[in-house]
């Protein structure tokens with residue numbers, strides 16, 4: 088195992104080259120650009136067997152990988168924000184055709200106003216698209232998630248696309264030390280791609296994408312739900328195999344700090360890293376708190392969440408995107424519905440933060456914990472939804 | 480080698496009968512002609528539209544060959560992915576290498592001239608070894624006969640109806656074949672379903688070139704054009720006889736007119752055959768017929784010049 092200092096984009100570009108997909112489609116958008124630059128260097132130096140399609144839009148990137156994946160090829164693309172929005176229609180089609188495409192998404196705020204920095208409004212909008220969604224706290228985790236994603240997506244019980252997301256600039260452009268597997272180890276881990284009903288099997292012709300009306304559409308959607316329900320077991324199995332290889336074991340969520348703390352904060356992405364420092368500081372001061380970091384957002388790990396959060400006296404939920412006009416952000420709403428009947432009073436508070444790349448500091452996170460101490464003491468939530476670090 | 484009808488008639492149709500196209504559907508005729516033309520293994524892709532809908536209503540499919548439909552605007556991008564997968568898997572020895580597979584992406588004029596133009600342009604520019612065939616029925620038929628950029632000047636459609644204030648479509652149709660010619664791909668052709676030999680010959684040429692090829696195929700729709708369903712072939716033929724729809728090809732930049740009418744029939748005769756132009760035959764609007772005639776003459780002369788015939 089090699090320890091090197093890489094940006095998130097370079098690490099993911101390297102992971103992609105080590106996966107050595109049969110087909111990659113690419114279109115530039117900040118902050119995903121350097122990821123594809125890195126991969127293109129491997130391609131230009133003849134270090135991958137991949138055929139690279141430099142498409143004229145993200146809509147065509149997703150369309151092309153739908154074609155190549157249906158043909159039987161291991162297929163990848165990557166994007167951010169507006170690029171993800173442009174491929175929207177085909178993102179859903181990829182999932183419904185049960186194509187095991189893997190797509191790193193470098194989180195960036197969705198226009199408008201146009202902005203290039205991190206928030207989660209892009210991928211949170213895709214949470215009902217039928218893709219598996221893995222969030223990453225740092226460069227190591229996204230490198231690992233991308234490699235594991237291939238095995239999850241291509242598992243015969245699953246055959247669903249997977250997006251591995253990581254925070255734009257905060258992870259994509261920051262150097263961190265990462266442990267890389269060797270190319271051989273990656274190849275051995277992901278294994279040979281099995282082809283199910285490949286379009287190129289001219290002897291056994293199949294029809295992909297027929298019109299599906301009132302008499303069958305619902306059953307096909309139901310099958311898609313079933314496949315999604317099988318994902319957690321596979322994610323876990325893949326994580327266990329990966330831990331054997333690397334010593335790094337990933338669960339659906341990570342609890343940082345004392346498990347029996349009565350005060351919890353929920354976060355995902357790079358903010359979890361900042362929050363961990365705050366958890367250390369508060370526990371050192373004798374204030375017992377923890378952090379619940381969510382790695383797998385889709386499928387939603389309901390039971391794991393319930394086990395981690397039931398019996399708490401105060402729960403703060405951090406959302407790096409909003410759902411306009413709703414009770415709270417997407418993470419908040421998921422947590423609240425999971426905890427229905429599991430917590431005595433309404434002791435949850437939502438914090439919308441970091442939109443458009445607005446920095447989130449340790450003192451701000453500490454102020455959230457201070458709110459939570461008050462909720463735990465009084466049993467009352469003053470503000471259900473707070474916008475953190477914004478000029479009101 | 481000239482194509483013989485007898486030989487074609489012996490080939491097995493890859494498009495099974497019993498699909499749901501209207502009787503007398505022009506595009507459905509084209510699908511048979513185009514697929515019968517290809518002797519090699521063939522994979523087809525479709526844009527959303529009449530031909531996609533009528534051939535693949537789950538749990539049925541009319542296709543005896545691999546078929547993929549993704550969405551409305553991305554038939555070309557989707558097929559570019561399929562073709563790339565073929566090259567990649569073949570190169571790596573992940574597929575039996577002895578066979579060549581041909582790839583044809585189809586789309587209606589809506590899916591090609593309009594919403595899919597970018598996807599088509601991208602795929603052609605990238606040089607994929609594939610053919611794109613547009614079946615041009617001059618409108619969005621599947622959704623109820625709406626105007627497209629291929630709808631002719633003056634035609635009535637459901638979104639540009641002939642009303643008291645506006646007499647149908649006020650713009651001339653887009654010359655898509657010329658846009659494709661500007662891509663300088665190895666082969667571009669216009670054909671029409673009334674001449675099966677022309678279609679078959681051009682499709683055979685298109686699949687045999689190295690790199691991308693484009694065919695724009697005139698395929699009347701009686702539902703949208705308002706003529707008796709048994710007249711489809713005649714209506715197509717007359718469009719060619721008037722030079723409204725010239726048959727030509729551009730092979731490595733060289734223009735060649737593949738059919739020249741002995742005597743150019745007035746466009747008016749063609750317009751008369753279809754209900755969608757009925758309102759033009761009034762004192763108020765008959766000047767539009769002349770305008771369309773002038774436009775057709777101008778384009779025909781340009782084509783003659785490009786082909787070195789003028």
Ligand SMILES: Cc1ncc(C[n+]2csc(CCOP(=O)(O)OP(=O)(O)O)c2C)c(N)n1
Pocket residue numbers: 506526527528529530551552586587588589590591616618619620621622627
């Ligand atoms: C993005 C998108 N917009 C609109 C539609 C609705 N739609 C489906 S088919 C069609 C018309 C197709 O027209 P054309 O490509 O000319 O083919 P035809 O129906 O004439 O065969 C339209 C507008 C769609 N399916 N997807």
Ligand code: SF4
Pocket residue numbers: 499500501503504505506507529533616620621699700701702703
């Ligand atoms: S509406 Fe026109 S194009 Fe569509 S199936 Fe009928 S005849 Fe063919």
